[in-house]
Amino acid sequence: MKRTTTDDETRISVTHRTPVSYIDKSREFYAAQGYPTPYRWAANVGAPFTPVTGPLTDMTVAIVTTAFPVEARGPKRAYAQACEPFPAAMATDDLSWDKDATHTDDVATFLPLRHVRSLATRHVVGELGPRFYGVPTEYSRRRTELDARQVEQWVREDGVDLVLLVPL
Amino acid sequence: MSLVARHLESVGIPTVVIGSAHDIVHEVGVARFVFVDVPLGNPCGPPDDPRTQESVVELALQLAVSAIAPRTVVQAPVTWPSDEWRDVYMRVGSSATTSRSGTGNRSNMRTFGQPTRRPSSQRGQAQSSSP
Incomplete structure (x- = not known):
């Protein structure tokens, strides 16, 4: 992507169609490995929607991640962990992300606890919730639904008003 | 998610x-x-x-x-320094290169994939993660 600036505007000339289609990439990638049946992603026309009522400055915000604590062992299950102290590292090696182009050493790039805290300090938002939550990337919709209900329970326990979901 | x-x-x-x-x-x-x-x-x-x-x-x-x-x-108004990653990630190409993300030669990947093929009932569930 090349930027050129004129007197009154910034133009971007592209060499690649954006955004990338990960559905296409994964289908072609796994077909080449001998998996002839592509993964079928959930698809919906509509989406449930809950309007936000009240100002951001009164809201408690929580984050959901697909990363897991470094010390986690055994089968992955949904978890809740205290935000403090902010984790210095998270386990991400087993997740699908672009390990050639970037890294995940900077935890705030995918688990932005410190940024929500900073925005609360700046009075953009009320406060960071006491815990963040993690969910495994599941291919069973039934298990995903169970994880979602578990997150809902934790959100209610923590008095959270708004949830940011940040998959790697 | x-x-x-x-x-x-x-x-x-x-x-x-x-x-x-x-x-x-x-x-x-x-x-x-x-x-x-x-x-x-x-x-x-x-x-x-x-x-x-x-x-x-x-x-x-x-x-x-x-x-x-x-x-x-x-x-979000965020850009990356280059666009190379758009092609490279999960690329099924003609070169023999491989990478941490699993890019590489199509025929080689068939070979690599063979021992780990799953029963037909599990096919289509090969990915370890989804955004």
Whole structure:
């Protein structure tokens, strides 16, 4: 992507169609490995929607991640962990992300606890919730639904008003 | 993850998804989505750039209150230094190169994939993660 600036505007000339289609990439990638049946992603026309009522400055915000604590062992299950102290590292090696182009050493790039805290300090938002939550990337919709209900329970326990979901 | 967002919205809890896999989030369909067009792994922006990361989170918070209908998508004004990653990630190409992301020669990958092929009942479940 090349930027050129004129007197009154910034133009971007592209060499690649954006955004990338990960559905296409994964289908072609796994077909080449001998998996002839592509993964079928959930698809919906509509989406449930809950309007936000009240100002951001009164809201408690929580984050959901697909990363897991470094010390986690055994089968992955949904978890809740205290935000403090902010984790210095998270386990991400087993997740699908672009390990050639970037890294995940900077935890705030995918688990932005410190940024929500900073925005609360700046009075953009009320406060960071006491815990963040993690969910495994599941291919069973039934298990995903169970994880979602578990997150809902934790959100209610923590008095959270708004949830940011940040998959790697 | 988008399915979790849909559940929370359905029980009265507002959400915003921040992510880089536009097509997947679009297909699943969520209430609010901040699209960050960077390689998978850093949905809040490039490493060691806290100002950009915080601006993405702030954009998500603002979207929470400004969206008036589901499927509201905002693209964060974040760019990556080059576009090479768009081709390289999960590439099935003609070269014999391989990488941590698994790019490489198509015929070699068939060979690599052979021992780990799953029964037909499990096919299509090969990925270890989904945004």
